[in-house]
Amino acid sequence: MHHLLGFVKASLVLFIIVSTLGLATNAFSQTSDLDFLPKNQDYNPDIPTPEEVFGYPIGTWHMRHDQLLTYMQVLSEKSERVNVSVIGKTHEHRSLISVRITSPENQSNIDEIQAKHLKSIQLGESAKSDAPLVIYMGYSVHGNEPSGSNGSMLIAYHLAASNSDEVKNLLAQNIILLDPSLNPDGMARFAQWANMHKSKNLVSDPSNREHKEYWPSGRTNHYWFDLNRDWLLLTHPESKARIAQFHAWRPHIVTDFHEMGTDSTFFFQPGIAARKNPWTPNQNVTLTSAIAKFHAKALDDAKKLYFSEESFDDFYYGKGSTYPDAHGSIGILFEQASSRGHVQESINGLLTFQDSIQNQVTTSLSTFAGAFANKAAILAYQREFFEDTKKLVADDKFAGYVVTRGKDATRFERMVNILQSHKIKLEMLSEDIDINGTQYKAKQSIYIPFDQAQYRLIRSLFSERKRFTDNTFYDVSNWNIGLAFNLPYEQVKSSLSRKLALSTWQASTQQNIAIDSDAYAYAFEWFDSSAPALLQSLLDKGVQARVAGSDFTALTSSGEVKFARGSVVIPNALTQPSEVASIVSSSAQKFNIRAYNIQSGLTSSGSDLGSRSLAPVTSPKVLLIGGIGTSSYEVGEMWHYLDTRVGLPVTIWDMRDLNNRDVDRYTHIFFASGSYIKINDGTINKLEKWMNRGGVVVGQKSAVAWFARLGWINNQPLSGEAINSSFSTDDMQYSDKQALGAKKLIAGAVYKSKIDLSHPLFFGFERDILPTFKTSNGVLRATDNPFEDIATYIENPLVAGYSADEMQALIKRSASVVVNKKQKGAVIGFVDNVHFRGYWDGTNKLSANALYQTPLL
Known part of the structure; x- marks a missing residue:
């Protein structure tokens, strides 16, 4: 068996010693690890349970990520069924691992099995009836939803140690890939929080500090990004490693184990059928429903409350349960009520951490059972998916997309890297071509043909759809990569595609000029x-x-x-x-x-x-305001951009620190969305004097509305009352209330602004129309002062994604980017999030210009 790279075995001894020093525990419903698992399994006594390794049952304490690695390594050493490999590193250099579990016979022949499986997909062949299913079990992409990761150790033990005929047959005929912790950095952060606040006498009070994490929560990764939104965007190393692993195996089933509010019960997919991505076949939902019957039976037997076919959707292809759907795999979301600690009161009674783990274990096992029972249909579905894709390609009146880079090679090549990471085939134009007045230059443009297995994903990535069967979205309604990177692109008709001169894509290499020490x-x-x-x-x-x-x-x-x-x-x-x-x-x-x-x-x-x-x-000295009251996502996005893309050290304060610290050493202060009512008048006066001496304030979204209330900009935000009055409630019933509320939101759509290329804030931009990503319904009235309103939304601003007609009418011709001078300093406001998920590269440079071009104001 392979071992964890660079793993120090001596650490195992230390963990065992520390874990057996008489740590206090309370009585739970499970008194040993075996209580979580099926009976009569004839477990191999040579393979230790987590309890035997750490000295206490799973769920007594929150396992740290290093402990999880330790246990998976133990299984790898003790069982011929288990193989552990490192597939990448997190920002904090924690190991991302894949745990492959199958029969010893399959392990010895694994490369051939993998190659046959991938070949059948590539050729669109029908898999043989004895071909193995590849089942990918993904746990706890949100670090403070730890029941999945803790449960993964029990599942690994069960598969490694059980001598039951059921498990032997499962492993002889299938391959299980465990991703036991999709977010190691977040898991480590939350485990520390929950364990450090645990009392000997457990406290179930929901207001106890144990259940109320400080900002930022363990949900996110090192830079405070939600990794469950990054499967498509690939901003982070965790996602890049995971997508490489996905394509190395192309699993038939991908599970995604989460937690939700404490007063909830348990959810499993399918979700709301009307909110499925239109490029996902209906058969995907049919098979998900077939497997769901096994979850229902298992939870019925355990007398557990649950629900399905409501609340959650399968629209955004950037989530762990939906990305597989674009590839002929079946993604399945699970949501377990969260104890957010060790025990917490809920409307359904006391919810213990071990209770939450139990449901994740139960539905992991029911996934295996449901997949095994529907194996023939699942194998057939993957073949049918690609046959149907070929028909869609043949029926499409277009043959592909062309995209050109302009003068920004780095941005273009980052987009190309994302496409290629998703196994999207592309070629380079070797001759110039003009399409609808835009020149696509040779060696600076790519052609993405539709005639390939990734057709559905390509269509999704360049979608400009504005209307949907159901206009309520759990996440964003668009993620168009061409708009995100602000690159010209065009659909190519089949007749034109045959005339394109194409060659293999090659990244640009700058022909640098020798630098002369005597130059002026x-x-x-x-x-x-x-x-x-x-x-x-x-x-x-x-x-x-x-x-x-x-x-x-x-x-x-x-x-x-x-x-x-x-x-x-x-x-x-x-x-x-x-x-x-x-x-x-x-x-x-x-x-x-x-x-x-x-x-x-x-x-x-x-x-x-x-x-x-x-x-x-000069080198900027940046202060970024975070802490309670601010959006950790947006603060993290700003930090990530300045730190990893610009290479600039950034000081981060909690908002409350503004009231009692001096800001004179800083040149720029960045404000993300948040509620800033706790910043007192003395601090506001301090900031105004600092700006007058040359300081620059930069804010986005709700921070800009705060700037307006302070009189720092001359624009006025549209009130909530004004937005509400734009929507008629005539002839509505109570049942229409939720749909009306959804219409007033903008969950994630692309709008276009007209920008002033002569303004320093837009230096380095090539086109005067800029796609921006709108994630709120905030509207900032224009002042009609072109020297302050340097970007305004165009007359018909919505280009992709859903927004109600009423919201579009309010937003058109309103301000998008504003700048107001303050003696030697300035206030800069972005109505939209310019660093959305580290993906919206077309607007990233606005922050850099706020740092380096503002001396020209």
């Missing part, structure tokens, strides 16, 4: 997404730089070159590090951006290099 200055343009990171890297090394407020044409070692406004100039006339030429050269190569040698400060057009229109830029 160095310069690079601002279009590339990595330009802010390059500038910050230079500033960190002591390089002095200027940003250009207007276009200029300069003589370089490559001849006359026109530089666009926003370009960065590094004059040798300033005091520079002695090795500045080497610094510029190596940094430019690192970020794949061309830097030029400028030979004279006298330009042939535009500002000379000594002009006051070239403003000094």
